[in-house]
Amino acid sequence: MHMRKVIIFFLLICQSSIGQILLNEIDAKELKSNIINKSLNTENIVSEFVQYKHLSFLEKDIISRGKLIYIEPNYIKWKYNYPFNYECIFEKEKLTINNEGNINQINIGSNILFKELNKIIANSLKGNMFDEEKFNIEYYEHHTNYYIRFVVKDISLIKYFSAFELLFDKKNYDVLEIKILDNENDYTKIVLFNKIINNDIN
Amino acid sequence: MILTKRLLIIIILSTFVSCGFKELNNLNIYNSSKNKIENSYFSNKKIDYNYIVKIEINKKNINGIISIKKIDSIYHRIAFMSEFGYKLFDVELSKDNFKWNSINSGINKKNIKKLLKDNITNLIHGNNNINFAYKKDNSLIYKSKKGSNEIFYLIDETNTLIKTYNINKGFKKRFVSFNKIKNNIAANIEIQNFNPSITIHLEFLNN
Numbered sequence: 001m002h003m004r005k006v007i008i009f010f011l012l013i014c015q016s017s018i019g020q021i022l023l024n025e026i027d028a029k030e031l032k033s034n035i036i037n038k039s040l041n042t043e044n045i046v047s048e049f050v051q052y053k054h055l056s057f058l059e060k061d062i063i064s065r066g067k068l069i070y071i072e073p074n075y076i077k078w079k080y081n082y083p084f085n086y087e088c089i090f091e092k093e094k095l096t097i098n099n100e101g102n103i104n105q106i107n108i109g110s111n112i113l114f115k116e117l118n119k120i121i122a123n124s125l126k127g128n129m130f131d132e133e134k135f136n137i138e139y140y141e142h143h144t145n146y147y148i149r150f151v152v153k154d155i156s157l158i159k160y161f162s163a164f165e166l167l168f169d170k171k172n173y174d175v176l177e178i179k180i181l182d183n184e185n186d187y188t189k190i191v192l193f194n195k196i197i198n199n200d201i202n
Numbered sequence: 203m204i205l206t207k208r209l210l211i212i213i214i215l216s217t218f219v220s221c222g223f224k225e226l227n228n229l230n231i232y233n234s235s236k237n238k239i240e241n242s243y244f245s246n247k248k249i250d251y252n253y254i255v256k257i258e259i260n261k262k263n264i265n266g267i268i269s270i271k272k273i274d275s276i277y278h279r280i281a282f283m284s285e286f287g288y289k290l291f292d293v294e295l296s297k298d299n300f301k302w303n304s305i306n307s308g309i310n311k312k313n314i315k316k317l318l319k320d321n322i323t324n325l326i327h328g329n330n331n332i333n334f335a336y337k338k339d340n341s342l343i344y345k346s347k348k349g350s351n352e353i354f355y356l357i358d359e360t361n362t363l364i365k366t367y368n369i370n371k372g373f374k375k376r377f378v379s380f381n382k383i384k385n386n387i388a389a390n391i392e393i394q395n396f397n398p399s400i401t402i403h404l405e406f407l408n409n
Contacts, residue, residue: 053287057271057279058250063409064285078286083407084254086265086285099263117288159307160288180287188287 020140020147028139031146032130038173039126045070047195056185068192070125071201076118090118116157124166124178135164144170223367223374226354229343234335239344239355241363243380243388244326247272253391253404255282266290267407270326278326291318295326321393321402324368324378328353373397 023031046069052061066080080086087098093115095106123129130137134157135150146168152158162184167177174195181187244251251270256263268282277296283289292303300319309315329346336343340359345352356365362383368375374396382389391404 051287053267053283055269055281055289057273057281058252058269059248060250060409062250062252062267062269062283062287062407064287080285083409084265084285088285099265102263104262117286182289186289
């Protein structure tokens with residue numbers, strides 16, 4: 001009995017120090033269902049973002065900023081305004097790049113990387129990427145957030161990414177952060193803010 | 203016999219016209235005690251040398267960000283990423299070794315890898331030993347020769363490295379121009395490759 005108390009005490013210390021608790025199956029199922037419901041009601045998203053590129057050998061992350069527009073089901077526009085003016089639009093199987101006035105259109109139908117990246121980002125923005133054939137999924141709870149980790153198991157994807165992590169607002173199941181892990185050391189983190197959902201977009 | 207001579211003269215003349223950098227004409231030999239040259243623009247271990255990259259090839263532009271970091275006295279680590287942050291290649295460069303940590307399958311081709319390796323090596327290291335020294339106007343030019351590869355280092359009157367010229371087997375390969383130099387950082391760098399013609403612009407990213 002005494003030993004059990006000691007183990008529980010240490011488990012509690014570990015949990016509070018890590019700051020996140022792995023959800024049990026019932027809670028994970030409920031969270032997943034709430035996120036899917038939210039995503040089904042999402043027709044468009046307009047948000048500002050900050051992108052942090054973390055490379056383990058650098059002192060500081062490389063920061064880019066911009067605005068993104070997502071329109072259901074497969075239109076995503078990334079408009080970078082720092083450190084460069086650069087715009088790219090993923091729409092269906094086409095990628096259009098506007099590089100300071102030079103417009104270039106690329107068919108991404110045969111490009112696995114772009115096709116999957118486009119799909120993953122679209123699903124991440126809505127929060128709905130619960131594809132258990134492609135990912136091992138772990139659900140965690142924070143004080144104010146939920147955090148879901150998608151570890152890539154699909155061989156065609158694993159050479160590009162090792163995992164994705166999404167951070168959700170606990171109150172409304174909005175996606176706050178998307179983290180794409182290249183490997184265990186390097187990642188790209190996109191933090192969304194000033195997000196407007198289902199507004200009129202002309 | 204006359205035809206052979208003429209042909210030889212035409213070949214020699216066309217070689218002079220096509221392979222030389224005009225800046226390297228009319229050099230006067232200079233007696234220098236210096237026997238090594240360093241490129242110090244990527245030498246501070248505390249600095250992340252991040253640059254916005256614009257590559258012009260066949261009237262098309264490719265953009266990205268390159269990160270160069272001196273890890274220790276032996277090697278540099280270099281990674282190139284797309285605007286999205288997706289890593290296209292990751293290499294380690296030391297004086298005698300060039301190691302590929304990763305490369306995207308779309309650019310994992312022998313000729314592209316050689317071009318990248320040559321450009322990165324020229325940008326950061328080049329050859330270090332000086333074989334000849336020259337003087338032209340107020341500038342000094344050091345020549346470093348390794349096999350068929352020759353690199354000329356142009357040093358201005360303030361003792362600053364401002365340009366390198368790379369010639370291989372007598373043909374001009376590329377030049378690297380270091381501009382807007384402040385606190386030993388070249389805020390603007392231009393690399394011009396010849397055959398194939400590829401221009402690479404680098405702008406220092408201070409974030």
